[in-house]
Each structure stands twice: as structure tokens, then as C-alpha cells.
Amino acid sequence: MSDSNLHQNTSEDQGVPSGAPATTGTAPAPENVPGEGEHKSKTFTRRSVLAMAGCGVAGLVVGGVLASWGVTSKSIASGRIEIRTTPTKMIVTDRARCSGCQRCEMACTLKNDGRVCQHIARVRVWPNYNFGTNVGSTDGAYGNCEFTVEHCKQCEDPACMNYCPVHAIYADEKSGARKVDADRCIGCGMCSQACPWNMPVVDSETGVSTKCISCGRCAEQCPNGAIKFIDWEDIAQKVIDQGVVRTTTLVQA
Template identity: 30%
Template sequence: MTEPTQYGFYVDTTKCTGCKACHVSCKDRKDLPAGVNWRRVYEYGGGSWSTNADGSFEQNVYSYYMSLGCNHCNEPVCVKACPTGAMHKRREDGLVQVFAEQCIGCESCARACPYDAPQLDQQRKVMTKCDGCADRVAEGKQPICVGSCPLRALDFDTMDNLTAKYGNGDGHIAPLPSESITSPNLIIKANKHGQPVSGGNGEILNFKEV
């Protein structure tokens, strides 16, 4: 018996410049309302300056960017939290999607997800989220966020193909949560300044944008 197909994302945080082309192209393609962002670009940074006795300065200031959408997790807590079955994981490709006609807008999925992937459409009162651009993938195309990245910092494929191409990556770095929560289908190449998911000395610098 063959293993079911599972799609996922690769993010190279050594290449991402925080331009937000992925964020904007996703929002534009789906004409998402204000306040709903299926893909977001986090700026994470920290460090400080200090003055030496001779008047010179030293610093260890850093920042890096993390592009994040839905990770179509192996253990999607959003699906477990949904009381109606509207949030579901597709058998054919592992993409996590929403049956809008079954959604009651209770936001249980949003409260459960550590990645802030499910987001409420205030006008329609239903949850929405990254659907992996399943219609584009069915046509042999990449998700719009991947195709719009000018630095080629994003990739999307089956997890078998991604691991063959990039290996297992460097694991989650801040500001992401621990991978153990949902077993996400996300491979990350860590920026040289990448901080651990807990105990990092930085913070999210662009809260109003995400």
C-alpha cells in the first residue's frame, strides 16, 4: 500500500528579505478582506548596543524574516478543535481546508492553531485559511506565494520531494512554536541569527503587519 501524498512548504530564511511579495500576492489573488492575511511575514530581531571604556561601541543587533502560512500539519489541532467538521484534512494531498457551508464561525480552530492560520471573515462569519492554492497545484502550478517570491526563498511540493531536495532542514526557529504541537509540513533553512523557539532573546518587531 502506497503512502498518501502530503504537500508542504520550504522556507529559506537566509534568503528572505521581508519584501512581503508572498503576503501581497496571496491577499490579492483571493481578494482577502482587511484583517485577513493567509500568509504573513514576521520580522524577528533583538540585541543591544554597549559603550566601551574608550568610547567605542559594540553591538550584537540582528533581525531576520519568517514567511508563514498554513503548514498543513500531520496533526492539525484546528481540525480536532472544529465542532462541525468544517475544518478538514484532505486525504488525497494532506491539505487542510474549510467547508464554508459547514462553518459556524465559532473560531475554535483559530484559538487552537499555534500558527494563526485560520482567520475569521467578519463579513461572511466563516473561517478562512491558506488552501495551498489547490486549484493551481491541480494545474501543475506552484502556489501564488511561491511564484511571487523574487528571492526564491519559498518552495512547495510533496514532502518526499522537498526532503529529497533540501533534507530535513534546521527545525523551527523563533517566532514559531515548537514543531511537537502539530507536526507541521514545513522545512526551514535557518538564518544565521535564528533563535530557538523558546529562550530566544528577540521579539516580533512588526506586530501591526501580521
């Protein structure tokens, strides 16, 4: 791509579509020129901006873009920090900050179900509270007191959606999160069985499966800042502000 094809974006160029492409890869190829004297422009999405700089999550860590959220190569290597990317969010969980208070579980169910019910919470601390993910992990109350915060991974190819016999799980057009259609769901529990982490759970009161919709309520209510929901748009703007990559619009001459 020549320098003549890259132009600095104006503020209105920076709107970001709801769809989010993969975090790695190259910029899209130019479309065919429609005619003499005409041109087309394509504004890059938040993830495309990062991909152009060769950023992915590793690049964001090395470049220090995520440092303000406590994310460093050392913290990731130690297992203290986990980063999970979703269609429109980056979720950073800091196990060292988690006190095991389960406020995230309470906030989640209050917002989504109208009651406090640990069993159906979309974010979970309690199942691994004592021993971590397994007895030998040294985490949890009986280990180093670093608690595991589990949440839906919003998989690109979700097993819960693939194995639902009535196609009750779908990708939300705006957020990209996998949601459950309560009117379709028959409460069979196949989604929970198919998920490697058993994240969807059937609510015994409603007979409908529950799962994370990336609403971010758990992060808002965490008193220690152990969970952060970061918009891809914010991350893209930060790499621009720090000079890692500039905002660009592809223009065909």
C-alpha cells in the first residue's frame, strides 16, 4: 500500500461499525475503481487499526497500551492477569485484585434476572473459591488467595449455539455477544453440556438458559477493579494517541 493511499482521518471518519473482524491479518484489499474521477473510501474498524500495526493482544502488551489496566508481560506470564477478546470488548481480569466477595455474581443476576442467585450468575467466582480451578493450582482461599473469575468466552465458533436443538442462541447484531432467545429456549441444558466451561446454566425457576451478554455490570460493580470491560474503540484510539499507528482511511485514486 503506497503512502498516497493513506490519509489522516477526520473525526467523522472514526465511527466504528458494529461488526468486528479478526484481530490479526492485513488491511482489506482495494475495491475496483467505479469510474473515471470517482473514488471509494473505507474506514477501518477498531480491530483493523490494530491489525495494520501488527498489534494483536501481544502487541498491545509490548507497546504498553494496556499498562494502565495493569497488563504487562510479567503479569500475564505469572497467571495473575487474563485477557479475553470478544467481538466488541476486551475483558481484563486481575485475579490478584479479586477478594472473592462475589459482588459481581450478585450484580449480574440483579441486572439480568431481577434477583440474586449465585447459581445462574454469568460471571463466577464461587465454584473455584477454595482451591482454584483444581486442587493443585495453589489458587483460591486455601492457596495464594488469587481467585479465578470465570465468564463466557464469546467464542467465534460457539459450541453452545451449534448444539442448541432449537437454535435459541444467536449473535447479537450490535454487540456480537451470543444471547439466548428466551421464547425459543426449551431448557434442555444442551448448551451447558456442549460448552467446555459449562458457562450457560438453565434457570430452574424460569426453565430458560442463562448466559453472559457482555453487559459489563460485573465490572461496574466490582469494588476492587478486578474486572475491566474495555471497548475495542477505546483501545484503537489509545494506540493512535500513543503513536503506535495512525487513524487511516483507504482511498482509491
